[in-house]
Amino acid sequence: MTLLAHGLGGAADLPIPLTYALIGAAWALTFSFAVIAFAWREPRLDPESPGIALPSGLRSVVDAPTLRAVVAAVSVVAFGTVLAIGVVGPADPARSPVPGVVYVFLWVGVPVASLAVGPVWKVLSPARAVHRALCAACGRRPETGLLRYPESWGRWPAALGLLTFVWLELAAPDPGSVTAVTLWLTGYLVVAGAGLIVFGTTWAERADPLEVYSSLLGRLSPVGRGAGGALVLRSPLANLAGTPVGAGSVAVAATLLGSTAFDSFSLFPGWRGLVSGAGDAGLPATLVSTLGLLVFIGVVGVGFRFAAAAAGGLSSADRRLLPRRLSYTLTPIVAGYVTAHYLTFLVEKGQATVILFADPFGAGWNLLGLADRDIAYVLSAHPALLGTIKVLAVVTGHILGVAAAHDRCLRLLPPAHRLTGQLALMLLMVGFTFTGLYLLFDA
Template sequence: MTRSIIAHGLGGSSDLPVPYAFSVIGAAWALTFTFALVAFAWRRPRFDPDNPVRPLPSAVTAGVDSPVTRGIAAVSAVALACWALLAGLCGPQTQANALLGAFYVLLWVGLVVLSLAAGPVWRVISPVRTIYLLLQRITPECLARPRLSYPESWGYRPAALGLFAFVWMELASPNPAAVPWVETWLLVYTVVLLTGAWLCGQRWLSRSDPFGVYSMAVSRLSPLRRDPKTARIGIGNPFDHLLSLPIRPGVVAVLAVLLGSTAFDSFSSSATWRNFADRLAGAIHAVPATVSLTVLRTVGLLVFVAVVATTFSLAARATGGLDRERRHALPGELAHSLIPIVVGYIFAHYLSYLVERGQQAIFALADPFGKGWNLFGLGHLHVAYVLSTHPTVLAVIKVTSVVTGHIVAVIAAHDKALRLLPAGHQLTGQLTMMLVMVSYTFTGLYLLFSA
């Protein structure tokens, strides 16, 4: 996709008037002070997923759990998906096509906001899950029971592959702006999920749907959750909610794809990357430039994801006092601490993209076929560049998002380490993780300013 669609609203360093040196120094002090505070004043674990929440009125839980509410939400999501697909098929085959905005903006970035605000909403609004449930009602003899058991050893690994397929499509494929490419991606996604659900039932959807696992992971930072005893919806401590992240194979890979791909997107917009890519493409004459660039971006994307997964896993295991089996389990046990970093960097990287490109996507859906329609009075509105025209505010939001995400991650990791690490290793066992998180912070700020 041309960068006008995929740039995610990030400009260059000229859009960030806050000096980079000041941001790095501030981040260093904030993380150092946070780690010193929790290391020496926080000696007992305080967070627990079983802690009670402050319940909201019972009508809220009843309304959310109502089949009518869920049915309306599910049908509305299917209708919106069909509308966007029709736009892809019948609308203008240009960057202005409504399917592109719905796919790259409203789905990928908007899902983060929805999940933070309302919990793991994708399990309710997923069009594929809705189609599967309808097929189950229509043909109960075919879908009454799973034909195979979902292998527990797979965990979230299929979802990690699905997420990588999405970010590859967005950041490394030859032409992400081509509507047929997006339609093909969605067709494969739907076929894979429905076939897996036919074989393994809904467990396949809950473990393998990349957007479902994405929504579930992000929602662990939401203050809204259900009371563990009464199942009533309430407001609780997000640190307690973070600990409810299921620990399954592939959970680190999922978060590594999310963080690594966002970092690569920033880096691929920098002058350093562009100059390197241009020199390499010019040096390889036997291969078309499009192919060489696709291969190069694919390798770069893989490297960024692998670096996140490797550094986090090694840092989590760099402690003494545990046997090999327990040390091997530590990355999964601490994976929840990556969620604040992922969310913070997503907000820093994609916020202006969501607010401003999101408006364009909604306006395009009001005129999906390029006929001059004005559905709901949206077709003739203009984008309000509320963030791009206030660069100082945007810069502060970006830097604050990155630093806050890392501070929350340090606190979450420390509290869990107090439960996992034996006495005598509870401080030293966190030093490597602290260094890795500091390096993530500096790298994230550097990429943010150099993009």
């Protein structure tokens, strides 16, 4: 089993020609911008809107201290077990579930679950669980750390943490190495725990890469919190409008979007040949892959900064702040690409990972009879359906991104520049649409 083969199909997966998909997607995005521009003239997205209240009993269950404590205990035990498997279990990635736990469940499953029900990593995080237990034993509040988190750091630590992960996945010499994955997971847990002790829960909210990722996509969930913390159903775009932003917000979005694009690009035979040829010429293949990854992330980040700041009628200081204030509008695009790019990976490689838990320590076990189970290729066996889902995911993400950006621009830009100030962003998103679909279906 090769976990890094994401189960992506090529252009043959599409039920329509690739060219038609590209043109149709660009027209859909452009037409939606035109409709939004003329029919949506005042800000509408309010993250404080009351929404539709869910039963109070549901909140009592979800927020019950006993349930939270049980989930925390299970999380700590589960991650301890995964680390133990990584240390003393099989070193062969085809026999170890550790790479699958990290690449499939943590990197893909947690964000997808967050899209459905909100930022689940806040509840599942083993670092948070251990930190809460230590604070309870010491009589301290989890929110309070030894030091104040520097405002200038913003989300830069989270962006750096995300970069280390995507580098491991896409540019490291042996991404599937059980040892390498175990070391990354160990390092993540150590840094997350130390950050919580030193800076309190602010570290988790702003600097923990997995929590920042989960919380970012969780803003697109229809489930939100209303007055007094009540659970409500609210427009995902309204929830998204309440996304906190700051220094490093653009870097986080660019890392997520650029790395996903590079993942698809790296499947092209031409790129593989270049990497292989560089190795034969004495230039480390890892260096070439690292440079390619950084170029993709840089193009997304720099392109967005220029497009977001291309608005008139603002002071230089306000224009410099526009990219970070608009950075969250890339979240729907990230969500669309994650769904399109990793869907088969999550569904089918996720099954393969579960099956490997039949004998996690290589002792000849067959726990719960898992070794006798076969993978159900429910998506790969239906390429037309898979291709349609990919197109819809990408296009829907871009349309929602345009809508979110338009609403925010109505709040930030002077009336005379509300439309013209968005044109560069619209063109950038059309470019993202073309590039994303091409990479997904022609790789």
